[in-house]
Amino acid sequence: MLKIDKLSKSFGGILATDNVSLELKPNSINALIGPNGAGKTTLFNLITGKIDIDEGQIFIDNTNITNLKESEITHLGIARAFQITNIFSTLSVQDSIKVALLAKQHGLNNMWNRFKAHSINKEAESIAKLSGLTKSYNTISSALSHGDQKLLDIALALALKPKVLLLDEPTAGMGPEERWKMIDRIQKLWKKTKMTVLFIEHDMDIVFDIAQNIYVLQQGAIIAEGTPKEIKSNKKVIKAYLGGGKK
Amino acid sequence: MNLLKKDNFQRDVFLGLLVWFMLIIFYYILPDPGIHDIIQKVFILGLFAMSLNILIGYLGLIAFGHAAFFASGAYTLGLFLQSDFVLNLAGFSIPVAIVLAVLVSSILATLIGVICIRLKDIYFSFLTLAFQMLIYSIILALVNITGGDQGLMGGFPKPPFLGIDLGKPFDFYAFTIFISIITIVLLRQLIESPFGYGLRMIRDNSERPAALGFNNQKHKLIAFIIAGSIAGLAGSLQALLDVGAYPEWAFWSKSAEPLFMILLGGMHSFLGPLMGALIFEILNDFVTANTRYYGLVLGLVILCFVLGLKKGLLDWLLIKLNRK
Numbered sequence: 001m002l003k004i005d006k007l008s009k010s011f012g013g014i015l016a017t018d019n020v021s022l023e024l025k026p027n028s029i030n031a032l033i034g035p036n037g038a039g040k041t042t043l044f045n046l047i048t049g050k051i052d053i054d055e056g057q058i059f060i061d062n063t064n065i066t067n068l069k070e071s072e073i074t075h076l077g078i079a080r081a082f083q084i085t086n087i088f089s090t091l092s093v094q095d096s097i098k099v100a101l102l103a104k105q106h107g108l109n110n111m112w113n114r115f116k117a118h119s120i121n122k123e124a125e126s127i128a129k130l131s132g133l134t135k136s137y138n139t140i141s142s143a144l145s146h147g148d149q150k151l152l153d154i155a156l157a158l159a160l161k162p163k164v165l166l167l168d169e170p171t172a173g174m175g176p177e178e179r180w181k182m183i184d185r186i187q188k189l190w191k192k193t194k195m196t197v198l199f200i201e202h203d204m205d206i207v208f209d210i211a212q213n214i215y216v217l218q219q220g221a222i223i224a225e226g227t228p229k230e231i232k233s234n235k236k237v238i239k240a241y242l243g244g245g246k247k
Numbered sequence: 248m249n250l251l252k253k254d255n256f257q258r259d260v261f262l263g264l265l266v267w268f269m270l271i272i273f274y275y276i277l278p279d280p281g282i283h284d285i286i287q288k289v290f291i292l293g294l295f296a297m298s299l300n301i302l303i304g305y306l307g308l309i310a311f312g313h314a315a316f317f318a319s320g321a322y323t324l325g326l327f328l329q330s331d332f333v334l335n336l337a338g339f340s341i342p343v344a345i346v347l348a349v350l351v352s353s354i355l356a357t358l359i360g361v362i363c364i365r366l367k368d369i370y371f372s373f374l375t376l377a378f379q380m381l382i383y384s385i386i387l388a389l390v391n392i393t394g395g396d397q398g399l400m401g402g403f404p405k406p407p408f409l410g411i412d413l414g415k416p417f418d419f420y421a422f423t424i425f426i427s428i429i430t431i432v433l434l435r436q437l438i439e440s441p442f443g444y445g446l447r448m449i450r451d452n453s454e455r456p457a458a459l460g461f462n463n464q465k466h467k468l469i470a471f472i473i474a475g476s477i478a479g480l481a482g483s484l485q486a487l488l489d490v491g492a493y494p495e496w497a498f499w500s501k502s503a504e505p506l507f508m509i510l511l512g513g514m515h516s517f518l519g520p521l522m523g524a525l526i527f528e529i530l531n532d533f534v535t536a537n538t539r540y541y542g543l544v545l546g547l548v549i550l551c552f553v554l555g556l557k558k559g560l561l562d563w564l565l566i567k568l569n570r571k
Contacts, residue, residue: 074460099448103461108445115444155411
């Protein structure tokens with residue numbers, strides 16, 4: 001589904017992404033882990049075209065998307081949710097999802113219909129339902145709880161009906177209970193939509209619980225990959241990341 | 248009254264025409280030329296301010312050179328009506344002149360917009376200001392065409408068209424308000440359309456749209472052109488009213504006027520800038536009649552709004568009425 005081939009990126013001489021290769025299988029759920037500063041978000045930024053690639057190539061469904069613009073890559077089926085919630089503060093949940101739907105379909109050039117009465121309403125409702133935002137459907141984004149803002153961020157990505165969904169720390173800043181609710185939601189989403197999911201997460205319990213495949217990033221390079229069982233027993237990973245008395 | 252319940256284009260057209268009729272009845276009830284003059288100026292300046300509010304209120308871009316388009320509309324109309332084309336066109340001169348004024352302003356807005364919308368925040372503001380001052384200098388320099396610092400000299404004819412004679416006060420009053428209201432109704436359609444929500448989206452978060460597969464720059468440019476065109480229309484109406492055009496209309500202080508109106512009336516309600524124009528004109532009229540210190544009074548009033556209400560009057564009223 002998503003294939004990355006020998007990807008490298010450096011910022012002022014510091015290698016942020018070091019010869020990374022990986023391939024996500026269709027309809028799989030994968031975790032990307034690694035200590036702070038390992039280059040996880042940078043990798044997301046490279047995949048989505050937010051920053052330029054130095055070396056290497058990226059393919060989605062055998063289409064080469066290397067060096068395409070961010071908006072073009074989005075149209076080819078990669079969507080992401082952000083680590084720091086990245087939503088439209090004065091728009092309601094409903095309106096936010098609708099603009100996201102219309103943005104994808106080039107529908108925001110339309111000047112002759114009324115946005116409020118637009119036929120896209122039903123589709124927006126189903127995305128809100130899928131994201132668990134039905135209760136706060138008419139709430140202004142800035143008034144949502146932190147968890148719901150995170151969900152809205154994901155809902156905006158879902159509105160693009162992506163083949164590959166990248167989630168950058170979907171549980172960041174959440175308490176334990178909220179965390180598991182979020183993970184539950186993501187798992188349900190993944191099962192319903194048959195997307196390929198790659199998520200960044202720091203909580204190892206969560207990672208080992210839901211990921212089929214785990215990639216461990218350290219100093220920009222992938223030092224291990226495999227199933228939760230393989231990663232748990234991988235000596236490199238234990239030394240670099242899981243060790244030091246931590247679980 | 249079913250028509251009034253639904254928020255759609257038909258309702259806006261109906262309400263617009265209703266307001267127009269009421270203002271025409273008002274013309275006969277209160278036959279005071281001074282008040283008629285204020286009302287038509289409120290609409291002209293209101294259009295100017297509302298066009299700027301597309302950028303400020305809905306797109307979040309503080310354009311500080313909006314008077315460039317007001318002036319280009321005014322000078323285009325004036326120069327065209329001074330030319331020999333009028334002899335051939337006769338009855339069509341004024342409609343053609345207005346269309347041409349809007350067209351020239353839109354072309355100017357395209358040229359300036361292509362460069363300015365690449366920038367953000369204060370850099371955008373300053374660049375629009377710089378372009379406006381360039382236009383101002385051009386107007387001053389081309390003395391043979393524009394009359395330089397004296398403005399367009401000698402006036403221009405206003406040939407009647409379709410039975411409308413803009414030389415007559417009533418015709419001018421009815422025509423100006425009609426054009427303004429139609430433009431406002433169309434502008435509301437734009438603001439409430441998916442395009443309008445695209446503007447709000449960029450205003451709230453200019454980074455996310457790219458991750459939604461959306462091209463901000465194109466959207467911003469179209470909005471900039473529309474805003475410039477409406478400012479050009481307002482300028483052309485102002486030129487018709489004053490039978491002339493003046494370089495001060497391209498000076499930076501002219502760009503500050505619609506900003507004041509937006510501050511006074513409110514940037515978050517659609518008609519806020521129009522209300523701001525009303526406050527501005529009333530202040531202008533009553534204050535200048537009584538004191539020389541107009542600027543001082545205007546400044547104090549704006550301070551009251553900014554520090555007291557913390558928003559424009561219409562924004563404040565709508566929040567009070569809980570209708571927002």
